[in-house]
Amino acid sequence: MAWIRQLPSGLWAATVRLPKGHDPDRVTETHRLKGAITTWAADLEADIRKGDWIDPRAGKKTVGECWEQWGTKSRRLEQASRRRDASHWRVHVAPRWEGVPVGNILKPDVTAWVVEMESSHTASCRKRDTCRGCKQPVGAATIEGAVGVLRAVLDLAVEGKLIRDNPARGVKKPKRNAHVDRILDPAEEKQLVDALNRMFPDRVDAGLFVELIADTGMRWEEAAAIPPEMIDTRKHRIHIAWAMERDGTCRPYAKSTAGNRTVTYGEHLVKRMAAAKLAAKEVTGVFPKGGPTRLTFTSEKGDALRYSNWHRRVWSSALHGLPERPMVKGHAYRAAVAGAGLPDPQPTPHDLRHGFGTRLANEGVPVHEIMALMGHEDLRSAQRYLHAGEARFERARSAIKRARTAGS
Numbered sequence: 001m002a003w004i005r006q007l008p009s010g011l012w013a014a015t016v017r018l019p020k021g022h023d024p025d026r027v028t029e030t031h032r033l034k035g036a037i038t039t040w041a042a043d044l045e046a047d048i049r050k051g052d053w054i055d056p057r058a059g060k061k062t063v064g065e066c067w068e069q070w071g072t073k074s075r076r077l078e079q080a081s082r083r084r085d086a087s088h089w090r091v092h093v094a095p096r097w098e099g100v101p102v103g104n105i106l107k108p109d110v111t112a113w114v115v116e117m118e119s120s121h122t123a124s125c126r127k128r129d130t131c132r133g134c135k136q137p138v139g140a141a142t143i144e145g146a147v148g149v150l151r152a153v154l155d156l157a158v159e160g161k162l163i164r165d166n167p168a169r170g171v172k173k174p175k176r177n178a179h180v181d182r183i184l185d186p187a188e189e190k191q192l193v194d195a196l197n198r199m200f201p202d203r204v205d206a207g208l209f210v211e212l213i214a215d216t217g218m219r220w221e222e223a224a225a226i227p228p229e230m231i232d233t234r235k236h237r238i239h240i241a242w243a244m245e246r247d248g249t250c251r252p253y254a255k256s257t258a259g260n261r262t263v264t265y266g267e268h269l270v271k272r273m274a275a276a277k278l279a280a281k282e283v284t285g286v287f288p289k290g291g292p293t294r295l296t297f298t299s300e301k302g303d304a305l306r307y308s309n310w311h312r313r314v315w316s317s318a319l320h321g322l323p324e325r326p327m328v329k330g331h332a333y334r335a336a337v338a339g340a341g342l343p344d345p346q347p348t349p350h351d352l353r354h355g356f357g358t359r360l361a362n363e364g365v366p367v368h369e370i371m372a373l374m375g376h377e378d379l380r381s382a383q384r385y386l387h388a389g390e391a392r393f394e395r396a397r398s399a400i401k402r403a404r405t406a407g408s
Contacts, residue, residue, distance in 0.1 A: 103162070117146070
Protein backbone atom coordinates (compact mmCIF):
# COMPACT_ATOMS: atom_id res chain seq x y z
CA MET A 1 0.00 0.00 0.00
CA ALA A 2 1.41 3.38 -1.01
CA TRP A 3 2.24 5.91 1.69
CA ILE A 4 0.60 9.21 0.70
CA ARG A 5 1.14 12.40 2.69
CA GLN A 6 1.33 16.16 2.34
CA LEU A 7 4.73 17.73 2.71
CA PRO A 8 5.42 21.02 4.57
CA SER A 9 5.88 22.63 1.16
CA GLY A 10 2.26 21.90 0.31
CA LEU A 11 3.10 19.22 -2.28
CA TRP A 12 1.64 15.74 -2.04
CA ALA A 13 4.06 12.82 -1.96
CA ALA A 14 3.56 9.09 -2.56
CA THR A 15 6.05 6.38 -1.73
CA VAL A 16 5.69 2.89 -3.24
CA ARG A 17 7.72 -0.12 -2.17
CA LEU A 18 9.47 -1.87 -5.07
CA PRO A 19 9.83 -5.63 -5.59
CA LYS A 20 12.62 -7.41 -3.73
CA GLY A 21 16.06 -7.06 -5.22
CA HIS A 22 15.85 -3.38 -6.11
CA ASP A 23 18.20 -0.84 -4.58
CA PRO A 24 16.79 1.45 -3.31
CA ASP A 25 13.75 -0.61 -2.37
CA ARG A 26 11.19 2.19 -2.77
CA VAL A 27 10.40 5.12 -5.07
CA THR A 28 8.81 8.47 -4.20
CA GLU A 29 7.00 10.95 -6.44
CA THR A 30 5.55 14.40 -5.66
CA HIS A 31 2.77 16.48 -7.21
CA ARG A 32 0.75 19.52 -6.24
CA LEU A 33 -2.54 17.59 -6.60
CA LYS A 34 -3.44 14.74 -4.27
CA GLY A 35 -5.61 13.08 -6.94
CA ALA A 36 -2.74 13.00 -9.45
CA ILE A 37 -0.26 11.50 -6.97
CA THR A 38 -2.84 8.94 -5.81
CA THR A 39 -3.41 7.85 -9.43
CA TRP A 40 0.34 7.62 -10.03
CA ALA A 41 0.80 5.39 -6.98
CA ALA A 42 -2.15 3.16 -7.90
CA ASP A 43 -0.88 2.72 -11.48
CA LEU A 44 2.64 1.92 -10.29
CA GLU A 45 1.38 -0.66 -7.79
CA ALA A 46 -0.77 -2.25 -10.50
CA ASP A 47 2.23 -2.48 -12.85
CA ILE A 48 4.31 -4.08 -10.08
CA ARG A 49 1.60 -6.67 -9.38
CA LYS A 50 1.37 -7.56 -13.10
CA GLY A 51 5.14 -7.64 -13.50
CA ASP A 52 5.01 -4.80 -16.05
CA TRP A 53 6.92 -2.21 -14.05
CA ILE A 54 10.11 -0.91 -15.66
CA ASP A 55 12.69 0.81 -13.50
CA PRO A 56 13.52 4.11 -15.28
CA ARG A 57 17.12 3.77 -14.09
CA ALA A 58 17.50 0.52 -16.05
CA GLY A 59 17.12 2.44 -19.30
CA LYS A 60 20.46 4.13 -18.68
CA LYS A 61 22.26 1.01 -19.85
CA THR A 62 23.76 1.70 -23.28
CA VAL A 63 23.19 -0.19 -26.51
CA GLY A 64 26.87 -1.15 -26.51
CA GLU A 65 26.59 -2.65 -23.03
CA CYS A 66 23.53 -4.64 -24.10
CA TRP A 67 25.39 -5.90 -27.18
CA GLU A 68 28.37 -7.02 -25.09
CA GLN A 69 26.19 -8.68 -22.46
CA TRP A 70 23.53 -10.31 -24.65
CA GLY A 71 23.94 -9.55 -28.34
CA THR A 72 26.79 -11.98 -28.97
CA LYS A 73 25.56 -14.72 -26.62
CA SER A 74 21.79 -14.76 -26.18
CA ARG A 75 20.74 -15.45 -29.78
CA ARG A 76 20.97 -18.81 -31.49
CA LEU A 77 22.50 -18.07 -34.89
CA GLU A 78 24.41 -19.99 -37.48
CA GLN A 79 28.07 -19.10 -37.91
CA ALA A 80 27.51 -17.16 -41.15
CA SER A 81 24.65 -15.15 -39.61
CA ARG A 82 26.74 -14.37 -36.55
CA ARG A 83 29.59 -13.04 -38.70
CA ARG A 84 27.17 -10.99 -40.79
CA ASP A 85 25.58 -9.42 -37.70
CA ALA A 86 29.00 -8.68 -36.20
CA SER A 87 29.92 -6.85 -39.40
CA HIS A 88 26.69 -4.81 -39.36
CA TRP A 89 27.30 -3.92 -35.71
CA ARG A 90 30.92 -2.86 -36.27
CA VAL A 91 30.34 -0.81 -39.44
CA HIS A 92 26.87 0.72 -39.02
CA VAL A 93 25.24 0.17 -35.63
CA ALA A 94 28.05 0.80 -33.14
CA PRO A 95 29.21 4.17 -34.58
CA ARG A 96 25.70 5.58 -34.09
CA TRP A 97 24.23 3.75 -31.09
CA GLU A 98 26.99 2.19 -28.98
CA GLY A 99 27.05 4.89 -26.31
CA VAL A 100 23.33 5.76 -26.36
CA PRO A 101 21.21 4.65 -23.35
CA VAL A 102 18.46 2.28 -24.49
CA GLY A 103 15.88 4.34 -22.60
CA ASN A 104 16.73 7.45 -24.63
CA ILE A 105 16.06 5.96 -28.07
CA LEU A 106 12.88 7.02 -29.83
CA LYS A 107 11.41 5.65 -33.03
CA PRO A 108 12.00 8.96 -34.91
CA ASP A 109 15.69 8.67 -33.99
CA VAL A 110 15.90 5.24 -35.63
CA THR A 111 14.03 6.50 -38.70
CA ALA A 112 16.44 9.44 -39.00
CA TRP A 113 19.34 6.97 -38.86
CA VAL A 114 17.84 4.95 -41.72
CA VAL A 115 17.36 8.13 -43.78
CA GLU A 116 20.96 9.13 -43.06
CA MET A 117 22.26 5.76 -44.28
CA GLU A 118 20.22 6.13 -47.49
CA SER A 119 21.57 9.62 -48.14
CA SER A 120 24.68 10.42 -50.15
CA HIS A 121 25.54 13.18 -47.65
CA THR A 122 26.83 13.04 -44.10
CA ALA A 123 24.75 14.56 -41.31
CA SER A 124 27.31 17.37 -41.00
CA CYS A 125 27.18 18.33 -44.70
CA ARG A 126 26.17 22.00 -44.94
CA LYS A 127 26.37 22.40 -48.72
CA ARG A 128 23.88 19.82 -49.97
CA ASP A 129 22.65 22.13 -52.72
CA THR A 130 26.09 22.14 -54.34
CA CYS A 131 27.67 18.99 -52.86
CA ARG A 132 27.68 16.11 -55.32
CA GLY A 133 27.79 13.56 -52.55
CA CYS A 134 30.23 13.29 -49.69
CA LYS A 135 29.63 9.63 -48.89
CA GLN A 136 28.51 6.42 -50.52
CA PRO A 137 24.84 5.57 -49.75
CA VAL A 138 24.26 2.30 -47.93
CA GLY A 139 22.39 -0.37 -49.91
CA ALA A 140 18.88 -1.47 -49.01
CA ALA A 141 19.95 -4.98 -47.99
CA THR A 142 22.68 -3.63 -45.70
CA ILE A 143 20.28 -1.12 -44.11
CA GLU A 144 17.81 -3.93 -43.49
CA GLY A 145 20.55 -5.99 -41.83
CA ALA A 146 21.80 -3.09 -39.68
CA VAL A 147 18.30 -2.22 -38.48
CA GLY A 148 17.75 -5.90 -37.78
CA VAL A 149 20.80 -5.99 -35.49
CA LEU A 150 19.65 -2.88 -33.57
CA ARG A 151 16.13 -4.31 -33.32
CA ALA A 152 17.49 -7.61 -31.97
CA VAL A 153 19.57 -5.85 -29.29
CA LEU A 154 16.60 -3.73 -28.21
CA ASP A 155 14.39 -6.83 -28.14
CA LEU A 156 16.82 -8.30 -25.64
CA ALA A 157 16.64 -5.04 -23.66
CA VAL A 158 12.84 -5.40 -23.57
CA GLU A 159 13.17 -9.00 -22.35
CA GLY A 160 15.66 -7.83 -19.72
CA LYS A 161 13.12 -5.29 -18.40
CA LEU A 162 15.29 -2.33 -19.34
CA ILE A 163 12.68 -0.69 -21.61
CA ARG A 164 8.99 -1.30 -22.20
CA ASP A 165 8.84 -1.14 -26.01
CA ASN A 166 11.30 -1.59 -28.87
CA PRO A 167 11.63 1.71 -30.82
CA ALA A 168 13.28 -0.08 -33.77
CA ARG A 169 10.20 -2.18 -34.48
CA GLY A 170 8.01 -1.01 -37.35
CA VAL A 171 10.61 1.40 -38.74
CA LYS A 172 10.20 1.74 -42.49
CA LYS A 173 13.22 0.60 -44.46
CA PRO A 174 14.07 1.05 -48.15
CA LYS A 175 12.74 -1.69 -50.38
CA ARG A 176 15.15 -4.06 -52.04
CA ASN A 177 15.07 -4.40 -55.78
CA ALA A 178 13.01 -7.50 -56.40
CA HIS A 179 14.94 -10.30 -58.06
CA VAL A 180 13.23 -11.59 -61.19
CA ASP A 181 13.68 -15.33 -61.53
CA ARG A 182 15.48 -16.09 -64.77
CA ILE A 183 14.27 -19.55 -65.76
CA LEU A 184 16.59 -21.06 -68.38
CA ASP A 185 14.94 -23.14 -71.07
CA PRO A 186 16.75 -26.39 -72.08
CA ALA A 187 18.50 -24.70 -75.03
CA GLU A 188 19.81 -21.85 -72.84
CA GLU A 189 20.94 -24.28 -70.18
CA LYS A 190 22.86 -26.22 -72.83
CA GLN A 191 24.48 -22.98 -74.06
CA LEU A 192 25.69 -22.22 -70.56
CA VAL A 193 27.02 -25.71 -69.86
CA ASP A 194 28.73 -25.83 -73.27
CA ALA A 195 30.43 -22.50 -72.54
CA LEU A 196 31.65 -23.82 -69.18
CA ASN A 197 32.98 -27.03 -70.71
CA ARG A 198 34.66 -25.08 -73.51
CA MET A 199 36.29 -22.51 -71.24
CA PHE A 200 37.14 -24.82 -68.34
CA PRO A 201 37.41 -28.31 -69.86
CA ASP A 202 39.39 -29.93 -67.05
CA ARG A 203 37.72 -28.30 -64.05
CA VAL A 204 35.30 -30.27 -61.91
CA ASP A 205 33.73 -27.05 -60.57
CA ALA A 206 32.55 -25.84 -63.99
CA GLY A 207 30.27 -27.72 -66.39
CA LEU A 208 29.54 -30.79 -64.24
CA PHE A 209 29.03 -28.70 -61.10
CA VAL A 210 26.51 -26.36 -62.77
CA GLU A 211 24.73 -29.19 -64.57
CA LEU A 212 24.35 -31.09 -61.29
CA ILE A 213 22.76 -28.07 -59.58
CA ALA A 214 20.32 -27.67 -62.49
CA ASP A 215 19.51 -31.41 -62.44
CA THR A 216 18.93 -31.72 -58.68
CA GLY A 217 17.76 -28.29 -57.49
CA MET A 218 20.50 -28.09 -54.88
CA ARG A 219 21.59 -24.80 -53.43
CA TRP A 220 25.12 -23.71 -54.38
CA GLU A 221 26.36 -24.15 -50.81
CA GLU A 222 24.95 -27.69 -50.72
CA ALA A 223 26.61 -28.76 -53.97
CA ALA A 224 29.96 -27.25 -52.94
CA ALA A 225 30.04 -29.32 -49.72
CA ILE A 226 29.42 -32.85 -51.03
CA PRO A 227 31.82 -35.44 -49.58
CA PRO A 228 32.30 -38.40 -51.95
CA GLU A 229 30.88 -40.84 -49.39
CA MET A 230 27.50 -39.07 -49.68
CA ILE A 231 27.22 -40.02 -53.38
CA ASP A 232 25.48 -43.30 -54.21
CA THR A 233 26.55 -43.93 -57.80
CA ARG A 234 24.51 -47.15 -57.99
CA LYS A 235 21.17 -45.47 -57.21
CA HIS A 236 22.21 -42.07 -58.68
CA ARG A 237 21.53 -40.29 -55.40
CA ILE A 238 23.27 -37.73 -53.23
CA HIS A 239 22.57 -37.25 -49.54
CA ILE A 240 22.81 -33.61 -48.49
CA ALA A 241 24.20 -33.27 -44.98
CA TRP A 242 26.73 -30.38 -45.21
CA ALA A 243 26.74 -26.78 -46.35
CA MET A 244 29.66 -24.61 -47.47
CA GLU A 245 30.18 -21.34 -45.61
CA ARG A 246 31.45 -18.22 -47.37
CA ASP A 247 34.84 -18.64 -45.66
CA GLY A 248 35.45 -22.06 -47.21
CA THR A 249 34.51 -24.19 -44.19
CA CYS A 250 31.68 -26.73 -44.02
CA ARG A 251 29.09 -27.03 -41.29
CA PRO A 252 26.55 -29.80 -40.64
CA TYR A 253 23.47 -28.87 -42.60
CA ALA A 254 20.82 -27.91 -40.07
CA LYS A 255 19.14 -24.92 -41.68
CA SER A 256 15.93 -26.92 -41.37
CA THR A 257 14.94 -30.53 -40.90
CA ALA A 258 13.79 -30.54 -44.52
CA GLY A 259 17.19 -29.34 -45.73
CA ASN A 260 18.85 -32.61 -44.71
CA ARG A 261 17.56 -34.75 -47.59
CA THR A 262 18.43 -36.98 -50.54
CA VAL A 263 18.31 -35.89 -54.20
CA THR A 264 18.70 -37.80 -57.44
CA TYR A 265 20.49 -36.98 -60.71
CA GLY A 266 19.85 -38.11 -64.29
CA GLU A 267 21.37 -40.83 -66.42
CA HIS A 268 23.41 -38.32 -68.43
CA LEU A 269 25.51 -37.51 -65.34
CA VAL A 270 26.14 -41.05 -64.12
CA LYS A 271 29.60 -41.61 -65.62
CA ARG A 272 30.90 -38.13 -64.84
CA MET A 273 29.63 -38.27 -61.25
CA ALA A 274 31.31 -41.65 -60.76
CA ALA A 275 34.56 -40.20 -62.07
CA ALA A 276 34.22 -37.10 -59.86
CA LYS A 277 33.65 -39.29 -56.81
CA LEU A 278 36.80 -41.28 -57.50
CA ALA A 279 38.80 -38.08 -58.10
CA ALA A 280 37.63 -36.39 -54.87
CA LYS A 281 40.48 -34.49 -53.21
CA GLU A 282 41.70 -34.38 -49.65
CA VAL A 283 41.06 -31.05 -47.93
CA THR A 284 42.28 -29.74 -44.59
CA GLY A 285 40.57 -27.31 -42.25
CA VAL A 286 37.27 -27.53 -44.12
CA PHE A 287 35.22 -30.02 -42.11
CA PRO A 288 35.05 -30.11 -38.30
CA LYS A 289 37.10 -32.70 -36.43
CA GLY A 290 35.72 -36.18 -36.95
CA GLY A 291 33.94 -35.19 -40.17
CA PRO A 292 34.74 -36.09 -43.78
CA THR A 293 38.18 -35.35 -45.17
CA ARG A 294 37.50 -35.11 -48.93
CA LEU A 295 35.39 -32.94 -51.23
CA THR A 296 33.91 -33.92 -54.58
CA PHE A 297 33.99 -30.39 -56.02
CA THR A 298 37.07 -28.27 -55.43
CA SER A 299 38.76 -25.29 -57.05
CA GLU A 300 41.42 -25.53 -59.72
CA LYS A 301 44.05 -25.69 -56.98
CA GLY A 302 42.20 -28.36 -55.01
CA ASP A 303 40.85 -26.04 -52.31
CA ALA A 304 37.28 -25.73 -51.04
CA LEU A 305 35.08 -23.55 -53.24
CA ARG A 306 34.36 -20.00 -52.13
CA TYR A 307 31.27 -18.48 -53.63
CA SER A 308 32.65 -15.00 -54.41
CA ASN A 309 35.76 -16.37 -56.14
CA TRP A 310 33.84 -19.06 -58.02
CA HIS A 311 31.15 -16.61 -59.15
CA ARG A 312 33.71 -14.14 -60.49
CA ARG A 313 36.13 -16.58 -62.08
CA VAL A 314 33.82 -19.31 -63.39
CA TRP A 315 30.18 -18.24 -63.53
CA SER A 316 30.61 -14.64 -64.74
CA SER A 317 33.34 -15.67 -67.17
CA ALA A 318 31.05 -18.27 -68.73
CA LEU A 319 28.21 -15.75 -69.08
CA HIS A 320 30.16 -12.76 -70.38
CA GLY A 321 33.30 -14.30 -71.84
CA LEU A 322 36.89 -13.18 -71.31
CA PRO A 323 38.56 -10.19 -72.97
CA GLU A 324 41.80 -10.46 -74.89
CA ARG A 325 44.83 -10.59 -72.60
CA PRO A 326 48.12 -9.29 -73.97
CA MET A 327 51.38 -10.96 -73.09
CA VAL A 328 52.50 -9.58 -69.76
CA LYS A 329 55.00 -10.71 -67.18
CA GLY A 330 53.89 -14.04 -65.79
CA HIS A 331 51.01 -14.49 -68.26
CA ALA A 332 50.98 -15.72 -71.86
CA TYR A 333 48.88 -14.11 -74.54
CA ARG A 334 45.23 -15.17 -74.63
CA ALA A 335 42.75 -14.37 -77.34
CA ALA A 336 39.29 -13.12 -76.40
CA VAL A 337 36.92 -15.93 -75.40
CA ALA A 338 33.20 -15.71 -76.13
CA GLY A 339 30.73 -16.48 -73.34
CA ALA A 340 27.39 -18.27 -73.44
CA GLY A 341 25.69 -15.32 -75.12
CA LEU A 342 22.44 -15.58 -73.13
CA PRO A 343 19.93 -12.72 -73.46
CA ASP A 344 19.40 -10.37 -70.52
CA PRO A 345 18.61 -10.55 -67.70
CA GLN A 346 21.58 -12.76 -66.97
CA PRO A 347 20.85 -15.70 -64.64
CA THR A 348 22.29 -16.24 -61.19
CA PRO A 349 23.40 -19.64 -59.86
CA HIS A 350 20.29 -19.72 -57.66
CA ASP A 351 18.12 -19.40 -60.79
CA LEU A 352 19.17 -22.96 -61.67
CA ARG A 353 17.37 -24.08 -58.52
CA HIS A 354 14.27 -22.09 -59.43
CA GLY A 355 14.34 -23.63 -62.89
CA PHE A 356 14.42 -27.12 -61.36
CA GLY A 357 11.37 -26.40 -59.19
CA THR A 358 9.49 -24.82 -62.08
CA ARG A 359 10.08 -27.81 -64.34
CA LEU A 360 8.84 -30.19 -61.66
CA ALA A 361 5.69 -28.12 -61.21
CA ASN A 362 5.09 -27.89 -64.97
CA GLU A 363 5.37 -31.68 -65.24
CA GLY A 364 2.71 -32.16 -62.57
CA VAL A 365 4.94 -33.31 -59.70
CA PRO A 366 2.89 -32.96 -56.47
CA VAL A 367 3.82 -29.96 -54.36
CA HIS A 368 4.72 -32.08 -51.31
CA GLU A 369 7.26 -33.97 -53.42
CA ILE A 370 8.70 -30.69 -54.71
CA MET A 371 9.10 -29.59 -51.08
CA ALA A 372 10.88 -32.83 -50.17
CA LEU A 373 13.25 -32.70 -53.15
CA MET A 374 14.14 -29.03 -52.69
CA GLY A 375 14.33 -28.97 -48.90
CA HIS A 376 11.41 -26.62 -48.22
CA GLU A 377 9.57 -26.67 -44.89
CA ASP A 378 7.15 -23.88 -45.81
CA LEU A 379 4.45 -24.59 -48.38
CA ARG A 380 4.63 -21.00 -49.62
CA SER A 381 8.25 -21.50 -50.67
CA ALA A 382 7.27 -24.33 -53.00
CA GLN A 383 4.08 -22.73 -54.30
CA ARG A 384 6.08 -20.08 -56.17
CA TYR A 385 7.04 -22.74 -58.70
CA LEU A 386 3.44 -23.68 -59.48
CA HIS A 387 2.93 -20.45 -61.41
CA ALA A 388 6.47 -19.65 -62.56
CA GLY A 389 6.62 -21.40 -65.94
CA GLU A 390 6.07 -19.99 -69.41
CA ALA A 391 2.75 -21.85 -69.63
CA ARG A 392 1.11 -19.23 -67.40
CA PHE A 393 1.45 -16.62 -70.16
CA GLU A 394 -0.28 -18.90 -72.66
CA ARG A 395 -3.05 -19.61 -70.15
CA ALA A 396 -3.49 -15.86 -69.58
CA ARG A 397 -3.72 -15.15 -73.31
CA SER A 398 -6.21 -17.97 -73.80
CA ALA A 399 -8.35 -16.75 -70.90
CA ILE A 400 -8.50 -13.20 -72.25
CA LYS A 401 -9.27 -14.49 -75.73
CA ARG A 402 -12.16 -16.61 -74.42
CA ALA A 403 -13.50 -13.68 -72.38
CA ARG A 404 -13.49 -11.35 -75.38
CA THR A 405 -15.07 -13.97 -77.63
CA ALA A 406 -17.87 -14.57 -75.11
CA GLY A 407 -18.54 -10.85 -74.81
CA SER A 408 -18.74 -10.12 -78.53
